[in-house]
Amino acid sequence: MRVHFRSTAFDYQTLRAMAYTTFDGAEVGEVLATVDRIPDGDAESWYEEWSRTATLVERAADDALDVGRSRTAGHAFHRAHTYYRTAEFFLDPDDERRPPTYERSRETFRAGLNALDVPVERVTFPYEGTTLPGYLFVPSDGDGSATTPRPTVVCLGGFDSLAEELYFLCGVPEALARGFAVVLFEGPGQGAPLREDGLTARPDWEHVVGPVLDELERREEVDDERIALVGVSFGGYYAPRAAAFDGRVAACVAFDHMHDLWRASADDAPRLARAMLYAPDALVNRLAALGERTSVDAGWLMANSRWVFGIDTAAELQRTLREYSLTADARRIDCPTLVLAGEDDHFVPVGLADEFVELVGETAVRRVFRTEEGAAEHCQVGNLTLATDTIYDWLTETLAASRSSPGTVSDSTTGV
Structure with a gap:
């Protein structure tokens, strides 16, 4: 799905930013006005123009907050978050502008949650002598408390995503509306652990997810028998890898599939x-x-x-x-597993989704999104409503059923 640029990377990142309109994390007009000022392939202009838009929108958020318009401010802060994150994207890792731009993306996200009065707790998870940062979202009970044990979705990012971005990409507002608690966190090779602590990626993510599950088992808001993993992009390797080696995972979603990174x-x-x-x-x-x-x-x-x-x-x-492959271990995954794929995914071919489902066996189902649905790109960023509805419909059915009876998904390409 081409939006504006000839450069695949520029165009996909434009579509990625635009996708978050679904959950009030962007506006189409702001995105298109920004990219219209950027020459194709000019990474410096990319940073300058997205920063310009982010600053303007953050200023509007501050002005709204000053006069008590909290919802207006919250929406604008969240759009500013997306634009700061997008501005940072093509900077070199050692570019001195990267840390402050990242910090603005994180702070505007949190300011948006505060202004919108979203129920959230910032949490940390012990990890090999340090901690990993995250957020816990729990829908309130009818009496205003939030103590009822909830089926819980743990969202894992990928190669370049931030925990804050997952709020929009994984549709946290939709999950909360359906009664799920949601955890967003960052591990080695991601977000703050990479930027602030220098923690680089590792293939054995059961050792990253395990401490998170240890902590969640202690939380009264979490039903520890109904914890699901949703792995986004490269997280489509991380989540199934954790599920293969940790029997506490009740369901797993590869959003999208990424079971063999080299292939x-x-x-x-x-x-x-x-x-x-x-x-x-x-x-x-x-x-x-x-x-x-x-x-x-x-x-x-x-x-x-x-x-x-x-x-x-x-x-x-x-x-x-080549270290990031589940080919030898996919059969170890014994929880219901939903494998998402897109016909036009420019990162990973649909054929690998078929292979992964076959490797996992009878507990796995797949959903292939078609071009005509507007959801065929990587992580379905052209149609997040369809993607998140598919995920949470399946999780609702699956977590209510036995571990051996995965829910179904509607997929005219497979008959599932």
Whole structure:
């Protein structure tokens, strides 16, 4: 689904920002007015123009708050959050503008929650001598309290998402309206743990999710027999990986699927990718450097990979990506699993979703979103209403049923 740019990375990030209109995290007019000022592929202009929009919208939020218009302020703060996050996106990891822009995205998000009086608690989870930050959202009971044990959705981000962004991408307002408690948190290679503590990604995410589940089991608001994981993008590897090794996960959603990271990355040119596995490191690195110089898409992907994975070269990246595969462990997943995929996903091919469902076995179902539905891009960012309704319909049915009887999804491409 092309929105504005020829550059795939610029255009997808535009669609990603626009998607959050669904949950009041953006406005179409503000997004289109911003990208209209940005030359295709100009990363510096991208930062400047999105920052300009974010600042204007944050100022409007402050003005509304000053005169007591809290809902107006809350909506504007949340739009400003999206625009600051988007502004930061293509900056180099060591760019001095990145920390303050990230901080503005985080603070405007929290200001929006406060202004809108959203029920939320900022939480931390112990992790290997430090802590991981998160948010706990619990719908109120009829008497105004929030102590009834709730089925709970734990949302995991991916390669570049922030916990704050997951509020919109995972449709937290919709989950709360349906009676779910929701946890958003960031692990190694993500958000604050990466930016502030230098924690890089790791493939064995059962050791990241496990401490989160330990803490949730102690919370009276959480029904510890009905905890589901929703993994977004690269989280479509993290969540199923955790489910494969931790029997406390009652249901798992791969939103979208990402069970074999190297094969997904090699899909555009599989023969060349296989050949590069046997090429000398120096050649792999030279070719990658050429791609970085000639393509903003390739440049961002390599820079973010160095940062997230804690590696230096393209040859190292090849070897690292191969560690992120569930091919050998998918059969260990014994909870109901929903695998989402899009026909036009430019990161991961639909065929890998079919393979993953087959590897997991009878507890897995899939939903393929079609071009005509406007939801066929990665993580269904063209139609988040359809995606989140699909997820929460399935979770409602699944968590009410036995672990061996997954809910169904409507999918005319599969007959499920």
